[in-house]
Amino acid sequence: MNGLKRQWRPSAVGLAAVLILSSAAVAQNLPLTERIQQCGGCHGEDGNSQIEKVPSLAGQPEFFTINQLVLMREGVRRIEAMMPFVNDLKDEDILALAKHFASLPPKRSEEAVDPALVNRGAEIAEARRCASCHLPSLAGQEQMPRLAKQRIDYMIYALKSYLTDSRTGADTAMTAAILGASDADIAALAHYAASR
Amino acid sequence: MTHRFSAGRTTLLAGAVGSLILASSAVFAQQPPGLSPLDKSNPKASKQDGNLKPHATPSLATPAEKIPIDKLKLPAGFKAEIWSHGHPGGRTMVMGPKGTVFMGSRIIGRVYAITDKNGKREVKIIAQGLTQPNGLAIGKDGALYVLAINRVLRYDNIEDKLDNPGDPVELTKEFNLPPEIHHNWKYADFGPDGKLYIQVGANCNICEINPGVHGQIRRYNADGSGMEIVARGVRNTVGFDWHPVTKELWFTDNGRDWAGDAGPEDELNRVAKGQEGANYGFPYCHANGIPDPDVKRPSPCAGVVMPAALTGPHSAGMGIKFYTGEMFPKAYQNVAFIARRGSWNKADKYGYDVVLARTSDGKAKIEPFLTGLLDQKKNEFYGRPTYLLQMKDGSMLVSDEQNGAIYRISYSGKK
Numbered sequence: 001m002n003g004l005k006r007q008w009r010p011s012a013v014g015l016a017a018v019l020i021l022s023s024a025a026v027a028q029n030l031p032l033t034e035r036i037q038q039c040g041g042c043h044g045e046d047g048n049s050q051i052e053k054v055p056s057l058a059g060q061p062e063f064f065t066i067n068q069l070v071l072m073r074e075g076v077r078r079i080e081a082m083m084p085f086v087n088d089l090k091d092e093d094i095l096a097l098a099k100h101f102a103s104l105p106p107k108r109s110e111e112a113v114d115p116a117l118v119n120r121g122a123e124i125a126e127a128r129r130c131a132s133c134h135l136p137s138l139a140g141q142e143q144m145p146r147l148a149k150q151r152i153d154y155m156i157y158a159l160k161s162y163l164t165d166s167r168t169g170a171d172t173a174m175t176a177a178i179l180g181a182s183d184a185d186i187a188a189l190a191h192y193a194a195s196r
Numbered sequence: 197m198t199h200r201f202s203a204g205r206t207t208l209l210a211g212a213v214g215s216l217i218l219a220s221s222a223v224f225a226q227q228p229p230g231l232s233p234l235d236k237s238n239p240k241a242s243k244q245d246g247n248l249k250p251h252a253t254p255s256l257a258t259p260a261e262k263i264p265i266d267k268l269k270l271p272a273g274f275k276a277e278i279w280s281h282g283h284p285g286g287r288t289m290v291m292g293p294k295g296t297v298f299m300g301s302r303i304i305g306r307v308y309a310i311t312d313k314n315g316k317r318e319v320k321i322i323a324q325g326l327t328q329p330n331g332l333a334i335g336k337d338g339a340l341y342v343l344a345i346n347r348v349l350r351y352d353n354i355e356d357k358l359d360n361p362g363d364p365v366e367l368t369k370e371f372n373l374p375p376e377i378h379h380n381w382k383y384a385d386f387g388p389d390g391k392l393y394i395q396v397g398a399n400c401n402i403c404e405i406n407p408g409v410h411g412q413i414r415r416y417n418a419d420g421s422g423m424e425i426v427a428r429g430v431r432n433t434v435g436f437d438w439h440p441v442t443k444e445l446w447f448t449d450n451g452r453d454w455a456g457d458a459g460p461e462d463e464l465n466r467v468a469k470g471q472e473g474a475n476y477g478f479p480y481c482h483a484n485g486i487p488d489p490d491v492k493r494p495s496p497c498a499g500v501v502m503p504a505a506l507t508g509p510h511s512a513g514m515g516i517k518f519y520t521g522e523m524f525p526k527a528y529q530n531v532a533f534i535a536r537r538g539s540w541n542k543a544d545k546y547g548y549d550v551v552l553a554r555t556s557d558g559k560a561k562i563e564p565f566l567t568g569l570l571d572q573k574k575n576e577f578y579g580r581p582t583y584l585l586q587m588k589d590g591s592m593l594v595s596d597e598q599n600g601a602i603y604r605i606s607y608s609g610k611k
Contacts, residue, residue: 063252070255075325076305091256132247143252165377168327169303172378173250176235 030088032096038085039097047104048149055154059106064145065098077169106149113152113195121192124185128177138196148196155190235400236490242454250540251577255304257284257600264578265603269568273525273609276566279593280317283308284600288330288383288515289585289593293338294355297585297602298322299595300332300342302381307332307342309358310602322354322361330434331382333392335418341367343382343394346375348420370420374399374409379432388443391415391422397432402452402479402490411478413447413467427467429500431478435515435583439555440530444469446504446555448513448534451482453541460486462513463503464534466558474501504553505560510539511547515583521590524607528552533565535581535594545570548577550584550594566594566605 030038039057043049047058057065071077072086073094089097125131133144140146147155161167162174163181181189239246260281268276280297285304291297299308307323323329323342331343340351342364348371349364371394374380379397387393398411405411413427413436426445427433436447445467451460460482467474480488480496483506487496507513515535519528531552538548550566569579580598587593591606 067252067255070304074305076303076327078325094256129246133249169305175377 030093032093032100035093035097036100039101042081046107047101048107048109049151049154050109052151053153053157054151055158056106056109056150057101058104059139059149060098060101060146061140061142061144062098062102063142064140065101066094067143069094069097071169077167106146108149108194109151111152111194114191117188117191118195121188121190121195124181124189125192128181130177130189133173133177138193147193150190150193152187152190152194155193156186159186159189235403237401237454238490239454241489242456244454244457244541245543248541248543251538251580251598253285253303253580253597254600255284257282258598263596263599263601264569267568267578268566268603270566270605274605274607276594276603276605279602279604280310280319281599281601283310283319283602285597286595286600286602287582287597288332289583289595289602290332290334290340290385291585291587292334292340292355295588296355296358297593298332298334298340298354299602300330302328302330305329305344309354311358320358322351322358323349323364327377328381331384331394333384333386335386335392336390341384341392343373343384345377345380345382348373367420371416372420376410381434383434383436385436386418387415387445388438389415390418391424392418393426393436393445395430395433395436397430398478401454402488404479404491413445424472426472427465427474427476429475429478429481430465433465435513435535437516437518437532440518440520442469446516446518446532446553448507448516449476449503450512451510452479452488453510455482455489457509457542457544459483459509461506461509462511464505464507464513464516464532464553464560464562465501466504466555468501468558471501475499476501476503504555504558505562507534507536507551507553507562508546510542512537512539513547514581515595516553517584517586517592519586519592521586521592523590524592525609525611531555532560533584533592534562535584537580537582537597538570538577544572545575545577548580550581569596 042051042054043057049056069086072082073089134140134147138148159178162178165175263278265278283299285301286299286308288300289297297310305324305326306321307329309320309322311318326344327346329342329344333341335341338355340354342349348367350367351361351364376399378399382394384394393415396410396412398405407428411430412425413430414423415426416423430449432450433447436445438445447465449463449465451462465476477500479491480493481500485497513534513536516532518530518532531554534551534553536547536549539546548570552563552565553560570577579596581594582597583595585593591604594603
């Protein structure tokens with residue numbers, strides 16, 4: 001796209017590059033509907049995940065999804081389970097997928113939301129100023145994801161990844177924002193987000 | 197906050213960058229890697245808009261027809277054109293002896309190689325998946341050094357094998373750089389002494405740093421041995437160059453955030469001959485001797501080298517290049533060009549331009565050069581100049597990280 005001649009060659013991440021090279025040859029022209037079906041297999045047909053620790057994508061800001069797909073494709077945000085699906089994505093595919101998921105209405109998962117934890121999570125979110133980036137509705141904006149109605153187990157997993165700096169490809173903003181949170185704090189934040 | 201890069205366009209945003217947004221009252225007991233628990237950022241006390249946040253960098257390049265080339269304004273006789281595009285997130289630029297322009301990046305993790313074939317540019321990705329490979333330097337025999345936050349790599353004879361770079365020589369252990377991410381994306385360059393100069397930024401917005409590790413410019417032998425500290429108390433320099441005549445090191449330094457919209461201003465500094473290892477003030481003393489409001493000590497500015505010039509509040513001065521070419525008029529000879537990426541921690545945006553620094557006697561005067569990427573009335577920006585590269589013909593390249601483009605500045609007026 002945009003005149004960029006992309007040449008996937010052995011590089012600092014030899015393996016990722018080879019993967020990209022090999023599968024690009026087989027699946028380059030998968031139609032969008034099939035790609036969406038692939039995503040839906042784990043993330044839910046309507047973009048609302050029913051699988052433990054798999055995030056919902058429905059209603060995610062377009063920019064957020066594009067950004068994450070690019071980073072996964074580049075091998076910057078490394079998620080093994082995602083590699084087979086992202087390594088041959090073209091920029092055009094990424095744009096279309098992001099638009100598709102942004103248009104779907106987010107729905108809360110079947111997980112039980114604890115009102116006491118919601119209240120406590122609201123206080124923690126206030127103190128940590130989550131809304132300054134993710135908006136008071138937690139709908140997200142630009143590169144910042146929607147947290148509202150996200151799966152509780154995924155939110156806990158994601159926040160812990162930031163806490164331990166094990167989420168590759170992320171910059172320091174979230175590591176800073178979640179610094180020092182306890183397991184109980186993180187659970188409360190997850191219930192609060194799911195409730196929004 | 198409105199700027200041109202808003203939802204609904206095909207340009208997109210990468211991870212938020214830089215400073216911390218911490219609740220001022222929170223007490224943090226734990227220290228994860230990558231962040232100091234001692235950060236003293238205090239957005240409330242700064243009386244700034246607490247919702248200010250870094251502008252994200254698109255992870256796909258702006259289509260050629262939407263690159264804001266028509267917005268650029270230059271002094272009479274100068275002209276700007278798009279030299280290359282389609283390299284999202286491209287920032288630092290160095291040139292190999294055979295004319296290849298290499299580009300480093302941050303979040304997207306790529307290193308690009310741009311070649312000129314019959315007046316057309318070809319963009320290749322020679323490395324990807326690295327952690328913020330912003331530091332690039334060309335060593336002896338044209339080897340390309342790539343400095344990511346966590347790695348130092350050397351690509352020998354790279355220009356002969358751009359299509360198949362092979363495995364680089366790993367020098368990570370030899371350089372033994374700190375692993376923290378914050379302010380630790382590298383700027384690097386070989387000095388006139390043949391040493392590799394490398395920045396190691398403060399690992400916070402504002403905090404007590406370990407002065408033995410952070411807030412430094414260091415120099416090393418090309419193999420990673422013989423480390424020396426060249427400058428201390430440097431918050432976050434992301435660009436330096438040597439004066440063509442005096443051979444002294446000049447560096448940009450970005451001031452802290454969350455201490456007011458008005459500053460403390462960014463700095464242009466000089467390491468005077470024989471002053472290697474001098475202290476530039478962080479975290480206690482900023483700009484022209486402003487004590488820090490959050491990290492205090494008695495006589496905060498005692499022994500601190502004052503800047504050669506202030507370069508504006510939150511302006512994010514990045515690349516600096518002393519002009520030594522023959523294309524521009526004599527008045528530009530040995531004058532430093534500084535790319536200012538532009539502010540985020542300031543309600544009224546500032547910077548997004550290239551300025552000149554005319555140096556004499558260890559001081560510098562700042563003048564505008566390339567403008568037009570900031571609409572002050574609308575408080576919107578259209579691009580972010582990050583680094584500069586002088587070409588063999590004397591023209592100057594300016595990278596625009598926001599648009600994934602490089603502009604070429606040439607002069608055809610009277611001399």
